[in-house]
Amino acid sequence: EAGVAQSPRYKIIEKRQSVAFWCNPISGHATLYWYQQILGQGPKLLIQFQNNGVVDDSQLPKDRFSAERLKGVDSTLKIQPAKLEDSAVYLCASSLLAVRGGYNEQFFGPGTRLTVL
């Protein structure tokens, strides 16, 4: 079974530029997550989709970050304009249909390492 796919793997941009990341979840996984992981910290959830609807985006900096999952499969995360503090690894994860109670195992893709200069 193929895992979560992400691209690009690495991206270097200047501050104030825009960037987009792509994610394709494990086949059959209805729930998709985007995380930000800053060096030395655990991943922090940015946004969660269930099929093509947003479940939680409370930690997404909406003035510069946006995400979509139009057909309920793959997803894109965009940053515009980027700031120096956005330098991090952006991880996509997926799980089977998420249910309350938290019994949802999440599987991560390889991540995109973003450097903002």
Next chain:
Amino acid sequence: QKEVEQNSGPLSVPEGAIASLNCTYSDRVSQSFFWYRQYSGKSPELIMSIYSNGDKEDGRFTAQLNKASQYVSLLIRDSQPSDSATYLCAGYNAGNMLTFGGGTRLMVKP
């Protein structure tokens, strides 16, 4: 108080020893927990999940959950140099978000 807390380490153990990794959690975190292993420069890999009080064993790994004391632990028996990585503890909070500790770096010395 952070929702999930871990000692950042590094925890250094000799090859063949038992490595014990610990994690505590707040009242805002629910009763299901996960351990992820993250090699340097790689993404987190799920190695154990535990939902109920007690022990759960899978090969050389044992996860322990103590709800009364609000801690989760991961034991790695017969530690190998290939186990050297950062181990992340995670649990679901009241908002149904998976929240992570900062990770413990484990070093297994040959």
